[in-house]
Amino acid sequence: MELLTILLLLAAILQTRVSNLRLAINIIVAQSVLVALACAIIGFRTNELHMYAAALLTSVIKVGIIPLAFYRLLPYLQEEREIVGREIVKANLSTFMTLLSIILAYEVINPHLPGVAVATTLPAAIALILSGLIFIMMRRQAVMQIIGLITMENGLYLFGLSITQGLPLIIELGIFLDVLVAVVVLVILTYRLKLSFESTDISLLKKLKG
Amino acid sequence: MHELILLALAIPVITGLLSLFQTKAASLRVLNLPGSIATTVVLFTIIYQIVQEKEYSTEFFYLDQLSVVMLFVVALLTLTATLFSFSYMEKEVKEGAVSESLLSRYYALLNLFSFAMISVLVVGNLGLMWVAVEGTTLASALLVAYYFNREALEAAWKYVMICTVGICLALFGTMVLYYGQVTAGGGSQALNWVALKAISAQLDPTVVKMAFIFILIGYGTKAGLAPMHTWLPDAHSQAPSPISALLSGALLSCALYVLIRNVIIVQGAIGPQFPHFLLMGIGLLSILIAIPFVLVQHDVKRLLAYSSVEHMGIITLGLGVGTPLAIYGALLHIVNHAVAKSSLFYIAGMITQDYKTKNIKQIQGAINGMPLVTTLFIIGILAITGSPPFNIFISEFKIVVSLFEKQQWMIGAVTLLLLSGIFAGMLRYLLKMSFGTAAPERTRVPVRPLAMSAMVLSTVLIIVGGFYLPPLANSILVRAAEIVLGG
Numbered sequence: 001m002e003l004l005t006i007l008l009l010l011a012a013i014l015q016t017r018v019s020n021l022r023l024a025i026n027i028i029v030a031q032s033v034l035v036a037l038a039c040a041i042i043g044f045r046t047n048e049l050h051m052y053a054a055a056l057l058t059s060v061i062k063v064g065i066i067p068l069a070f071y072r073l074l075p076y077l078q079e080e081r082e083i084v085g086r087e088i089v090k091a092n093l094s095t096f097m098t099l100l101s102i103i104l105a106y107e108v109i110n111p112h113l114p115g116v117a118v119a120t121t122l123p124a125a126i127a128l129i130l131s132g133l134i135f136i137m138m139r140r141q142a143v144m145q146i147i148g149l150i151t152m153e154n155g156l157y158l159f160g161l162s163i164t165q166g167l168p169l170i171i172e173l174g175i176f177l178d179v180l181v182a183v184v185v186l187v188i189l190t191y192r193l194k195l196s197f198e199s200t201d202i203s204l205l206k207k208l209k210g
Numbered sequence: 211m212h213e214l215i216l217l218a219l220a221i222p223v224i225t226g227l228l229s230l231f232q233t234k235a236a237s238l239r240v241l242n243l244p245g246s247i248a249t250t251v252v253l254f255t256i257i258y259q260i261v262q263e264k265e266y267s268t269e270f271f272y273l274d275q276l277s278v279v280m281l282f283v284v285a286l287l288t289l290t291a292t293l294f295s296f297s298y299m300e301k302e303v304k305e306g307a308v309s310e311s312l313l314s315r316y317y318a319l320l321n322l323f324s325f326a327m328i329s330v331l332v333v334g335n336l337g338l339m340w341v342a343v344e345g346t347t348l349a350s351a352l353l354v355a356y357y358f359n360r361e362a363l364e365a366a367w368k369y370v371m372i373c374t375v376g377i378c379l380a381l382f383g384t385m386v387l388y389y390g391q392v393t394a395g396g397g398s399q400a401l402n403w404v405a406l407k408a409i410s411a412q413l414d415p416t417v418v419k420m421a422f423i424f425i426l427i428g429y430g431t432k433a434g435l436a437p438m439h440t441w442l443p444d445a446h447s448q449a450p451s452p453i454s455a456l457l458s459g460a461l462l463s464c465a466l467y468v469l470i471r472n473v474i475i476v477q478g479a480i481g482p483q484f485p486h487f488l489l490m491g492i493g494l495l496s497i498l499i500a501i502p503f504v505l506v507q508h509d510v511k512r513l514l515a516y517s518s519v520e521h522m523g524i525i526t527l528g529l530g531v532g533t534p535l536a537i538y539g540a541l542l543h544i545v546n547h548a549v550a551k552s553s554l555f556y557i558a559g560m561i562t563q564d565y566k567t568k569n570i571k572q573i574q575g576a577i578n579g580m581p582l583v584t585t586l587f588i589i590g591i592l593a594i595t596g597s598p599p600f601n602i603f604i605s606e607f608k609i610v611v612s613l614f615e616k617q618q619w620m621i622g623a624v625t626l627l628l629l630s631g632i633f634a635g636m637l638r639y640l641l642k643m644s645f646g647t648a649a650p651e652r653t654r655v656p657v658r659p660l661a662m663s664a665m666v667l668s669t670v671l672i673i674v675g676g677f678y679l680p681p682l683a684n685s686i687l688v689r690a691a692e693i694v695l696g697g
Contacts, residue, residue, distance in 0.1 A: 115393040129382065136375065145371060152378050159382065163389045167337055168400045174341030175381070181348045182374055189355060189367055196360050205364040208444045210503060210512075 001041060005124045008034050008158075009102055012131040012151065016094040019081050021143050025070045028147045032062035035154045042118055042161060050169045057173070058157070061180050062150070069187045070143070076191060080141060080200050094138040101130035121162040128155030142190040142200040146183060153179050211259055211266050215273075215332050218252045219325060221245060222288075226321030232314050235303065239296050242317050243660075246292035249324065253285035261686060272334020272403055275689040279541050280331050280467045283548045286671075287460045288324045290664040291452040294556045295320065297658035298452055301563055307357065316356060316450070323349040323456065330464045336475075337401040339468045340377070340384055343432060346461055347373045354449045354457075365441075365448035372441040373432055380428020386421035387475070390414050403471060407696075410478025418479040425472045426488055432465035435492050435526060436499040439519045443503070446515035447568065451559025454511060458518045458555060459548035466525060466544065470694055473529070478696055482532050490530030494621060496523025497628050505635040509568045510558050513639060514551065517594055520632060521547045527625065528609040529694070531616055537691040539608030546601040546675060547594075553668030554590040556661070557583055561643070564655050570639050575648025580655045582662075584644050586669050591640045593672045595633040601675025 011031040018024045036058040043051025105127035111119035132152030136145050157175075160166050167175070193200050225245030232238045257278050260266060265274040273281075295316075303310050326345040333339055347370065355366030388401050394412040399405035431438035446454045476485050500520035507513040521543070528540030560583055561576055562568045577584040593600035606629070613622035 115389070129378075133375065136371070142367070149371075149374060149378075152375070156378060156381055156385070160385045163385060164392050164397075167385070167388065171335070171337035171341065171401070174338060178341055178344040178348065182344070182370065185348055185351050186367075186370055188352070189363060189370065192355065192358050192363055193367070196358070196363055202367065205367060207361055208364055208368075208447070210506070210508075 001120050004034055004038050005121055009124055012128055013098055016098050021080060024147055028150050029063055029067045031154055035158055039161060054166055054172055057176050061176050066183050069184055073187050073191060076194050077200060090138055097134045098131040102127040116163055117165040118162040121158055125155050125159035125162055140201050140203045142193055142202055146186045214252060214256050215271055218328055221249045222321040222325040226318040229314050229317035235300050235310060235313055238313055238317050242292055246289050250285045250289040253281055257281055267404055271332050274693055275686050276693045277331050278686055279690050280463055283463050283545055284327050284460050287456055287548060287552050290668060291456050293660045293664040295452040297661040298559055319349060319353050327460055327464050334403050335401050336384055336403060340381055343468055344377050353453045354445045356450055362448040365444035369441045369445040376428050376431025376438055379424045383421045383424030383428060386417060390417040406475050410475050413479040415480045418476055422476045422485060429465050429469040433462050434519050434522050436496040442519060443512045443515040447509055447511040451555050455552035455555035459552040462522055463544050463548055474696055486530045486532045489526050493523045493527030493530055501628055501631050504632055508570055510570050511568055514554055514558060518551060531612050533612050533616055534691050536609055536612035537694045538687050539605045541687055541690050543605035546605050549668050549671045550590055550593045550602055553665055556665050557587045573643045574646030577644050578648040586665050588644055589669055591636055595636045596629055599676040601672050
């Protein structure tokens, strides 16, 4: 479990250094695999069937369908990437903020609250949510922002896992469905952005003001 | 009852699915008119039964008089929005803004959107409510992006991004609340609203406080409360007009409804002071932030959108005052605002369609081309700015009176000042748009009866609501206010 947590945080830090879209997608898939694994391990420890079901769902949706949608989108976005030269300061800042949020999460959160299901992953989950939020704010590529959203969602999911062993399966199902549809909607919008703006740089979206 | 609820959820889904396979505008009309009427009839039957039985509670569903108030809003607005959609969208097709083959997608998404909003109101579990609220974002996102031009894409992107991040924070808060429930020993009925309310006094105050902050930010984003309102004017101005009406009147109300449900739990655990303080602050801020944008607005739909921010602020302020009168006023204001704002968006849709611009400066003398519609527009704007003798005046007055009754002199005075500022700003645009000199080549514009019926129905409610509230509605609101106060 400790190893998984370390790998998860490593993936989040690594993500801040990446400018290539395909690589970023691969990292987020790896992150989702780790989350599914964590879910399965908790299921194995507590011997609860519904954890296995949740792990399976995570794999199907976040490791299966969502990457599929991404890979189908990628051919349209050949020359899209975060501009590193100009943005290097921002990337450094992003890494720094992510590190800071990890330190903060481990400093502030006391994992040994009464009734917490899995103490080791609790601060990591908070750190993951924060780094997802930072990632969304720091990146301008549409795909990168979607990845930030998935990171945040992974963090939330891990948070639910560690604090109360997840929500009841019916709610969990609904959340998975929402995540799936959200990503699909955003992928459609990204494709349309490419068609209309000939770019998927979100900073171009500044016409609506006031 | 169970069957009725399932029916209310099934009809929009079935109508939506069937719409996908239609290609002709006429066949879509034939399908959607009975579909939306049936939904509304079923919803009103549910309302009737709940009023008789007081409440209905099962494992997944929970309905009481508070849900009734919101169900009324959604039932009315889905009907008028569908009625108005027919002629509006057909005219868009005729003018080449969209192709006819895309119409089926519009109606499918519209029905999906109605389905999502109805499910927000009928489920009795805070987790499922979250799922449904996120569902409303996703169903309406592609409607906001419907024209797929640059502005619409920008609006839709911001809408999905901001609302999803916001709603993720609400999920975080909900999970924390669930943790509180588990530690208080109520884990078997996870996030069930009735169960949570029953044990709310045993929840850990610190945990609940933390949960509430995230829940407020999350659902506040969805309800368009400042400073998380930035998606709202973009989405409202770029969506097709019937959708803007639904977003403003029904969707924001649904988000507020979920927030209210959470507040009831929270005040059971930590007392009303903390949540009321936050609600009042955020409400006042919303009114304050909306003002400058209303005063210097050049886009008629953005003008109405900022007015929505203002009204959500007024409602939240009323909820924050927390006396029975204030809650009563706030709930009544939700209904009144929904009726008036949806009507205004329909009318603005007709006007912008006719002038082919949303720019207020280029819309002048509308009364010459469409006297009846412009008259309704004048009534609507007067109502939305809170002038007597229309419905919004009544509810706004109740909220302001309750502020003074609670000895909040400063806040009451500031609110009144801000409201008069909005009145002045909106009226200036109203006069320009309605009575300015019209271009001589403008001719009379025919209005289709179905679209007209939607606008007239809303306007009748605006006017009648200013004079008369049926005793039944009054008793529902009184009971709903008691529920909000924890009764």
